[in-house]
Amino acid sequence: MTIALQPGPAPRTAxxxxxxxxxxxxxxxxxxxxxxxxxxxxxxxxxxxxxxxxANLFLLILVLSGLFLFFYYEASLGGAFDSxxxxxxGVPYGGIIRGVHRYAADAFxxxxxxxxxxxxxxxxxxxxxDNPWISGMFLLVFGGFVGVTGYQLIWxxxxxxxxxxxxxxxxxxxxxxxxxxxxxxxxAGVSDxxxxxxxxLHIAPASTLYVLLWWHYLRLRHPKxxxxxxxxxxxxxxxxxxxxxxxxxxxxxxxxxxxxTGFPLDLFFLLPFWLLNWIPPGGMVAALALLVxxxxxxxxxxxxxxxxxxxxxxxxxxxxxxxNCTGCELCYYDCPYNAIIMVSSxxxxxxxxxxxxxxxxxxxxxxxxxxxxxxxxxxxxxLELPGFLERDVKRxxxxxxxx
Amino acid sequence: MxxxxxxxxxxxxxxxxxxxxxxxxxxxxxxxxxxxxxxVRIIRIPCSGFVRPAWxxxxxxxxxxGVFVTxxxxxxxxxxxxxxxxRDRVDQLQRRLVRRRIDPARLAMLAHGLHDGQAFLAEIRAxxxxxxxxPKAAAARPPQAPAAASATEGEG
Ligand code: HEM
Ligand code: SF4
Ligand code: SF4
Numbered sequence: 001m002t003i004a005l006q007p008g009p010a011p012r013t014a015x016x017x018x019x020x021x022x023x024x025x026x027x028x029x030x031x032x033x034x035x036x037x038x039x040x041x042x043x044x045x046x047x048x049x050x051x052x053x054x055a056n057l058f059l060l061i062l063v064l065s066g067l068f069l070f071f072y073y074e075a076s077l078g079g080a081f082d083s084x085x086x087x088x089x090g091v092p093y094g095g096i097i098r099g100v101h102r103y104a105a106d107a108f109x110x111x112x113x114x115x116x117x118x119x120x121x122x123x124x125x126x127x128x129x130d131n132p133w134i135s136g137m138f139l140l141v142f143g144g145f146v147g148v149t150g151y152q153l154i155w156x157x158x159x160x161x162x163x164x165x166x167x168x169x170x171x172x173x174x175x176x177x178x179x180x181x182x183x184x185x186x187x188a189g190v191s192d193x194x195x196x197x198x199x200x201l202h203i204a205p206a207s208t209l210y211v212l213l214w215w216h217y218l219r220l221r222h223p224k225x226x227x228x229x230x231x232x233x234x235x236x237x238x239x240x241x242x243x244x245x246x247x248x249x250x251x252x253x254x255x256x257x258x259x260x261t262g263f264p265l266d267l268f269f270l271l272p273f274w275l276l277n278w279i280p281p282g283g284m285v286a287a288l289a290l291l292v293x294x295x296x297x298x299x300x301x302x303x304x305x306x307x308x309x310x311x312x313x314x315x316x317x318x319x320x321x322x323x324n325c326t327g328c329e330l331c332y333y334d335c336p337y338n339a340i341i342m343v344s345s346x347x348x349x350x351x352x353x354x355x356x357x358x359x360x361x362x363x364x365x366x367x368x369x370x371x372x373x374x375x376x377x378x379x380x381x382x383l384e385l386p387g388f389l390e391r392d393v394k395r396x397x398x399x400x401x402x403x
Numbered sequence: 404m405x406x407x408x409x410x411x412x413x414x415x416x417x418x419x420x421x422x423x424x425x426x427x428x429x430x431x432x433x434x435x436x437x438x439x440x441x442x443v444r445i446i447r448i449p450c451s452g453f454v455r456p457a458w459x460x461x462x463x464x465x466x467x468x469g470v471f472v473t474x475x476x477x478x479x480x481x482x483x484x485x486x487x488x489x490r491d492r493v494d495q496l497q498r499r500l501v502r503r504r505i506d507p508a509r510l511a512m513l514a515h516g517l518h519d520g521q522a523f524l525a526e527i528r529a530x531x532x533x534x535x536x537x538p539k540a541a542a543a544r545p546p547q548a549p550a551a552a553s554a555t556e557g558e559g
Contacts, residue, residue, distance in 0.1 A: 031517050034479065043514070049478040123481070222484065315449045334452070336483040371482040372453030376492065379457075388449060393458055400418045400435070400444035401465040 026121040050227035051115035057232055058108035059209060061239065065101040066206070073153070075195040080155035081253045088247070099243025105147055107239060109268045112143060120298065129337070129369055130299040135215040137295045142205045142212060147269030149202040155195065158265070160254040163190065163198075165273050165281075172281040219367050221338050315370040316386030318363045323350030324382035327359030331374035331383055339367035340374060353380055415468030415534040417443040419527070420458075422451045422474045424481040426515045426523045443527060450474070451512075452485030456496040463500075463509060469534045471511040473523065479516065486514055508533055 037046050047054065072091060074083040087094040116136065119125055125133035148166065152159045170184060171177040184201075186193030217223045226232060265274050272284055279287070318339075326349065332340045345360040361382070363374075372385045384390060417440075421428060428445065437443040448454060451474025462470045472493065474486030490512050497507035511530050515523040 035518060043476040043478050046478055334488055371450040373450055373482060373485050373488060376452050376454050396446050397418060397458060397462045401462060401467050
């Protein structure tokens with residue numbers, strides 16, 4: 001193993017191929033944007049660093065405002081539209097809460113998309129870091145679906161058209177399309193039961209988001225799940241302000257057989273439905289499925305996922321030197337990927353400091369990204385990166401000072 | 404190399420640990436030294452959080468006038484936490500240096516992104532100026548006992 005610690009390859013300029021060049025360009029553009037943002041805010045306050053936390057914040061606002069709406073909502077053909085109107089007009093502050101729910105949803109999806117692109121462009125899904133990426137794709141699919149059912153719940157004209165389009169999408173799936181549509185409708189046509197199902201399909205996937213988030217955070221130590229307090233206040237304030245200034249309104253009540261007039265579409269969630277103006281349902285289903293599959297494949301396709309291809313030196317999974325480990329847990333607290341666990345020590349260590357240990361650090365190979373942060377954390381020389389041994393670093397230090 | 408070092412002077416002697424993912428060093432470094440300031444030696448590391456404080460002490464103890472670590476901008480460490488953790492460790496080590504009567508200004512933590520090469524250089528220049536203002540003798544301490552000794556003292 002050679003250690004090219006001296007000038008060495010420039011890691012991110014050497015990626016070959018058109019995809020690689022595009023990604024390199026996107027990375028540089030992202031970082032340049034950051035530099036511009038840092039002229040306005042100190043780096044800890046760069047909102048683009050907290051897109052995940054912002055998504056989480058908006059999700060919480062959605063859950064709280066959604067709970068409020070849930071207790072007034074009536075899931076029936078005749079009652080749904082009137083119950084939503086009653087919330088807007090009859091319930092004190094109901095209109096505001098409804099607006100908050102609407103705008104928080106938009107903010108949520110924007111934050112999630114920014115989060116996705118940022119993590120993509122800055123390579124934060126590579127090597128052993130696929131776990132948050134894959135769970136993230138599921139979060140995206142579930143989140144998008146929750147948005148669509150949300151617009152159906154209002155059961156106005158738009159909801160009705162949307163439901164028709166949605167059924168068209170379902171039916172265009174070969175083989176299982178018709179049974180799926182029947183299951184969704186709860187019978188041959190739209191009935192009271194359909195709205196109960198839509199309500200379920202709004203709330204169940206939304207709750208599932210929290211299960212998926214547990215998976216999302218599983219391998220992240222200290223995930224930054226909240227943005228800085230100023231951004232929390234700003235976001236909450238902005239959403240309430242919007243809800244007050246531009247109240248959320250539904251369209252005309254749904255009436256069977258009526259020709260739909262024009263209505264505004266929320267392009268954040270309903271983009272695929274808008275595109276149905278030009279794309280046949282079958283093509284849309286295929287395109288969505290392809291997008292999800294491609295998204296899931298991103299961490300695994302291309303040569304970029306190999307350190308060699310990126311010209312980054314392969315540091316190797318961190319190794320615990322059993323004899324030196326004192327079980328102090330410092331590495332366990334510092335590893336950003338939850339890749340170190342403490343087990344009860346089977347035998348005392350060899351060094352004096354390790355003689356009375358009760359715990360021993362163990363690196364979970366599949367979670368380790370070879371960053372070496374644990375090496376810096378360990379005061380007892382009990383951790384090493386095979387590609388960057390301590391003695392080599394010390395030799396380099398000695399040479400640098402002597403030269 | 405000799406002619407360059409002669410021209411630029413060897414003082415202050417600086418060792419810098421620079422993360423692979425922070426400043427793009429390709430245009431700045433030649434043969435392990437900053438092209439503009441050849442008295443600054445660069446050691447590249449996989450993440451700023453990889454650096455053991457003992458190595459920084461070691462460099463100072465062996466006669467470096469200053470040491471620094473460079474990571475990504477705060478909030479944007481490729482490894483999520485590396486630069487924050489390192490900043491804390493550097494703070495801790497600085498307090499320890501004070502107790503040992505070594506000027507903590509000899510130790511610096513920098514944070515710069517891929518494109519911040521010029522800002523990085525500017526900060527290094529300022530660091531060099533600070534070091535030139537310090538009395539030279541303090542740095543020429545005999546090498547300390549190697550890391551095993553500092554290891555037993557722990558992280559604090
Ligand atoms: C409900 C939506 C989502 C929420 C609330 C959310 C939240 C978060 C949070 C809080 C973090 C930790 C950030 C940190 O501490 O640095 C994170 C990390 C991450 N998320 Fe998401 N996320 C969501 C959706 C997504 C999606 C759609 C993707 C992409 C497909 C994604 C990809 C990632 C990746 C790759 C990381 C790891 C970043 C790293 O290793 O530094 N997330 N997410
Ligand atoms: S920091 Fe070092 S000594 Fe402490 S538990 Fe981890 S490996 Fe063991
Ligand atoms: S090198 Fe150490 S800190 Fe980094 S992921 Fe592996 S175990 Fe965790």
